[in-house]
Amino acid sequence: MFPKLALFSLALAALTSVHGQGVGSYQSETHPKLNWQKCTKGGSCTTVAGSIVLDANWRWVHKTGDYKNCYTGNTWDTTLCKSNKDCASNCALEGADYSKTYGITTSGNSLTMKFVTNNDNGANIGSRVYLLASDTKYQMFTLLNQEFTFDIDVSKLPCGLNGAVYFSQMDADGGMSRFSTNKAGAKYGTGYCDSQCPRDIKFINGEANAEGWTPADNDQNAGLGGAGSCCNEMDIWEANSISTAYTPHPCDGLQQNKCSGTACGGGDNRYASECDPDGCDFNSYRMGDTSFYGPGKKVNSNSKFTIVTQFITDTGTASGSLKEIRRLYVQGGKVIQNSKVNVDGMNPALDSVNDEFCATAKTAFGDTDSFGKHGGLRQIGKSMAKGAVLVLSIWDDHTANMLWLDSSYPTDKDPSTPGVARGTCDTGSGVPADVEGAANGVQVIYSNIKYGDIGSTYTA
Template structure:
């Protein structure tokens, strides 16, 4: 997520001076499931909360309103979350680019303990063109949002790009559009983070026919993504990806078994320890004015042509671009496939 910092800094500068939202909003319900091999999957009473910097929309007369999820491109239906990058307000197309976090019934972020566990999600990337990123990832945020207004106000964001100095472990489970994808651990040792990470991108590994419309993983249709965080003796040993589409399991999605120098806070061991402490699920849709998402989908990383991923090109040619995440399940390895 190499350009996330520049995007977040831009949002922060535009919203400087806006007070933090309080927790009086109605959060869109998003049921999820926690699973075990012995007991099956138990539905969780979860919802989503907008990041505090996404809560404010500009009114027609310059007034500000809070927690307008629809105006920020966010809606839920059953267990499905839909996020639009662009939203039309009063006849004008605006960039919403929302980011949300999974919130528990206790008004705290859900901490997913995923060491020696797996995480599955159904996704629909069919409308995401070159240059877009529908991100499904984990951040070692504080469950209470770091105090103050708290998680219920969408506070406390951090990642390995250290936005505004807020550094923390980040596991990019799924960064993708219809043309390319990557999964990338970003371990941190205090404020020293592996911002580039040690990711796996099928296209970059030579699998040019694996991901895309009409390919092995056919991104013109929905499919299930399962990520396993296998541990031995309490230490993360590998991260493995598989897919299921139309009843067919697709292996070969990639395995990460090394990530730099291992220690309690670095390398694969470090990100495994963060997974064991519990990480917060974040979901977002964004594009990249600085690098046009080339680090994800162009050159050696994907089939997208230079210039195809500019925000202006996306806005003019793909104003309805959106991502759908649904049927989120996590738990014992082998337990989420039938959730």
């Protein structure tokens, strides 16, 4: 994930003094309410009254007890942030006005996330939120031998955008108990990690990421620090109205871990980290069925639909090993089975992510098998058994313009080469300046989140 981070300069009132990565007191942190359901066999579902929290990377960071920014645009204030520890001691995260500043609203079991929100301080671009079990703890999901279901409306997500739903193996408290200098915790959305070992995170493990920070030359709000934050990632849904994929990304460990420099991977060192950056993706268009998903297609992205993801184990119990990730859709009162593979060298009966699918797809497309190197489905299963945090986001891509999801990628290869064509978007689409400038009304709506026993969360 490479979301654009919107950061603001705000004139704020007196703030609380802290020692470590602290919190301010100008804007109260009130988490928007969001309900979801836990279901059991027989179709019985219990409503959970939960809430969401905004990721810490989107929040205003300022000098403790002062209006002064610690971070402005895409640079740190070096007088406050001479070192990562100094920065954490000197700076505080502020509360969020979810609707006015970030375009995030909830109603019952529905969450709406706008891509661009104009406000008194400029414009917010994209956002990322997490489900909370309480005001200080993330909701942790353990999904082996279970299914996860939600409704989605991507009708207003064009080329170059990604409305993503995924599980990240973050700490339940955002890292507070492991890192004593983290005073903000899950209440303020700290502790993010994913399989890209992202280095654009401003605070990692209770310290700033200011040392070695390089402002991005193509993004006025972001940059890369000297450290990154790695963990297992299960992408349930990465999509816009044109294309979609679901993708497991294993890492070697089973908890969030801080990396440094080239050990974070990326760029020329893409496969140098402890995580699999590519994953094993099932994108129906890339797998040869170009009529399955999109506007007016079998799964019609012009209208709301339901996504069901099932995590099948080898024993049919929660103590087994993950052997298959199965996908179903429900739309217009009908259950729609996932598309079949239509790629030379792959079994045409394949319609889910399993060991055969992943191994043969890597061979057919000539891709590096980083997925297998880092433990494949078995490792993702171990991660899921331990528990992970649900992430919901909307973002654009300053690295590859989202072409890896919805166009032909890499762009220097013939689109007829197996695995290159991933959607119908033009290879010139997805440029952030273009999608941000034409973002009026662009949004994604997530609703009706459910999880529980296989077959319990949906009906035809």
